[in-house]
Amino acid sequence: MTASTYDTAVIGAGILGAATAWRLARAGQRVVILEAGAASAGATGNSFSWLNAVSKEPEAYHRLNALGAAEYERLADALGRDFRQGSGCLEWAAEEDGITALRQKAARLQTRGYAAEIISGAAVRALEPHLRIASDAVAVHYPNDRWVDAPEVTAALLADGRKYGVEIREAAPVTGFHRHGRRVLVVEAGGEWVQAESVAICAGTGVPAIVHMLGLALPVNRQPGLLAITSPLPAGILSRVVYAPGIHLRPDSSGGLRLGAAGTDALTLEDTPIEPIPGGGEILLHRAAALLGLSASVSVKRVYIGARPVPADGLPAVGRLPGLDNVCVAVTHSGITLGPLLGRLLAEEMLGSPPSSLLSGFRPERLTQVVG
Numbered sequence: 001m002t003a004s005t006y007d008t009a010v011i012g013a014g015i016l017g018a019a020t021a022w023r024l025a026r027a028g029q030r031v032v033i034l035e036a037g038a039a040s041a042g043a044t045g046n047s048f049s050w051l052n053a054v055s056k057e058p059e060a061y062h063r064l065n066a067l068g069a070a071e072y073e074r075l076a077d078a079l080g081r082d083f084r085q086g087s088g089c090l091e092w093a094a095e096e097d098g099i100t101a102l103r104q105k106a107a108r109l110q111t112r113g114y115a116a117e118i119i120s121g122a123a124v125r126a127l128e129p130h131l132r133i134a135s136d137a138v139a140v141h142y143p144n145d146r147w148v149d150a151p152e153v154t155a156a157l158l159a160d161g162r163k164y165g166v167e168i169r170e171a172a173p174v175t176g177f178h179r180h181g182r183r184v185l186v187v188e189a190g191g192e193w194v195q196a197e198s199v200a201i202c203a204g205t206g207v208p209a210i211v212h213m214l215g216l217a218l219p220v221n222r223q224p225g226l227l228a229i230t231s232p233l234p235a236g237i238l239s240r241v242v243y244a245p246g247i248h249l250r251p252d253s254s255g256g257l258r259l260g261a262a263g264t265d266a267l268t269l270e271d272t273p274i275e276p277i278p279g280g281g282e283i284l285l286h287r288a289a290a291l292l293g294l295s296a297s298v299s300v301k302r303v304y305i306g307a308r309p310v311p312a313d314g315l316p317a318v319g320r321l322p323g324l325d326n327v328c329v330a331v332t333h334s335g336i337t338l339g340p341l342l343g344r345l346l347a348e349e350m351l352g353s354p355p356s357s358l359l360s361g362f363r364p365e366r367l368t369q370v371v372g
Contacts, residue, residue, distance in 0.1 A: 003186050003193035006032045006167075008350065010200045011174055011187070011210060014044035015150055016330050017202035018157040019343025024200075025164035026078075027351055032196070033166060034189040036173035039158060040151040042204045046225060046306030048248065048260050049150045049336045050241050052089060053114060054142060055105070056334065060361050061315055064341070065334055066114060067358065071341040072148070079160060083153045084146035086250065089241035090124055090131075092139035098245070099138050106140045117141045130237055130292045133244075147241055149253045150336045174203075174210050182325045184214070198350055201321075201329040202343075204309040211329065216321060217369045220331055222307035226268040228281040229302040230256035230288070237292060247287040256301060259284040274303045308333060317364040318342055319349065329364050 006029075010021040013035035021031045051072065053065035076082040093102045109116040121137030133139070158168060172190030177199075179185060187194045201210050211218045232255035241250040252258040264280035272278050281300045288294060309331050311317045316332035330346050332338055345356045 003195035004032070005195045006030045007196065008032075008198045008200060009034055009187050009194050009196035010202060011189075012201070012203035012206070013039035013154070013158065013168060013170065014042050014202065014204055014335065015040070015154045015157070015339035016204075016332070016335055016343055017200070018154045018161065019340045020200050020202055020330065020346050021166050022157045022161040022164075023344050023347035024350065025161050025166045027347065029351075031161070031166045032194060033158075033168045034172045034174060034187065034194065035168065035170045036203070036206060038170050039168065040154045042206075043306060043308045043335055044150045044154055046227060046304045046308070047150050047336050048227060048250070048258065049148050050089065050145065050248075050250065051084065051148060051337050052142065052145045053337070054089070054091070054109065054116075054145070059112065062112065062114075064316070064358060064362070065337050068334070068338040068341040069144075069146070071344065072146075074344075075153075075340050079156055081156065083148045083156070085149075086145070086147045086240050088127075088141060088143040089145040089243065090128065090139055090141055091243040092121070092124070092133065092137055092245070094245040102138065102140055115142060115144045117143065128238060128240060128242070131242065132291055132293060145241060147250050148336065152253065174213070177213055179214075182323060184324065184327050198326040199328070200346060200350065201327065202331070204331065204335070205307050207309065207329060207331045211321065211368070212371060214321065214324065214327065215371050216323070217371050218317060218329065218331075218364060218367055219312035221310045221312065222270065223265075223310045223333070224268045224270050224272075225265045225306060225308055226260065226272070226278070226280045227304040228259040228277075228284045228300045229254060229304075230259065230285065231297075231299045231301050232256050233294070233298065242291075244291055247284060247291065249288055249291075254301075257288060259288050261287070268305060270305065270307050272305050274305055277303055278305075309335070312367055316342065316359075316362040317367055318346060318359050319355070319363045322365045322368055323370070
């Protein structure tokens with residue numbers, strides 16, 4: 001079988017794979033993206049997509065996320081479009097223990113130079129008049145946080161990548177590798193052979209199975225999540241990300257609200273049917289209606305259910321796979337905040353730049369083991 005030849009094969013067409021391929025192609029590489037399903041169909045399409053570094057610990061992970069959010073400025077300069085929306089985030093707690101923890105978090109973020117201002121419930125209502133919160137409540141305002149439409153960002157990266165020659169193959173699951181010693185020579189995907197000088201595995205929850213084909217184990221947990229999208233609402237109902245007790249929500253590009261909560265995630269399975277609307281969606285709608293005084297005519301129009309990739313210790317795994325000279329991996333939670341940054345850093349290393357110190361604590365060798 002004749003193999004098509006490329007400089008790099010990127011496995012996965014979510015935001016991280018798209019950003020990596022885009023950076024490599026802009027540097028002059030011939031790149032092919034191999035996607036098992038459709039672009040953004042995995043975790044990228046099932047994300048709350050809040051750009052932030054608010055609850056990211058330890059400090060090195062916080063700083064990586066803060067730089068990840070800032071990377072969207074670089075992305076805007078390159079693509080001529082700023083994808084960031086909204087004007088900050090508001091968070092508050094209900095119980096005394098939660099309020100204490102919130103104050104401590106705000107103080108910690110302030111010492112790191114992250115914008116976090118403790119405000120009253122009355123000040124919250126001045127920013128978002130429709131929110132129902134007691135005047136004497138304790139809240140934190142993160143004025144620099146934003147949100148993005150992750151599939152929209154990914155589509156823009158792929159579209160611009162095509163201008164630089166990126167080839168995108170959907171419905172092309174990876175089924176094997178041909179290697180010689182420490183190098184992969186050919187990737188089998190979608191019934192075809194792809195010859196590449198290097199390989200970048202950016203396949204989210206698919207990473208463990210793909211890495212296993214190379215004789216390694218890299219544990220990545222599949223964390224089910226449910227997001228609900230409401231019917232369109234009048235303009236001005238909400239302009240920011242909100243993390244309230246029992247629910248988080250933000251405007252959605254559809255004109256409705258995007259709703260989620262840790263509690264409903266915990267009740268969700270990957271195979272939970274999305275039609276009719278599952279109970280978790282109705283719970284989220286009820287909470288949002290109470291928080292914003294929504295009318296009874298507002299409904300849940302769509303539910304997203306999917307698995308988010310979370311490496312075993314909760315931190316990113318980015319860089320060259322041990323024992324292989326030309327294969328890298330990138331897998332992380334917080335993929336929307338980190339995607340453009342990790343894509344750039346990974347591409348730079350694959351192009352010969354010295355390993356980035358930003359990734360020194362997030363290399364895959366801390367998690368990988370040889371199979372058998």
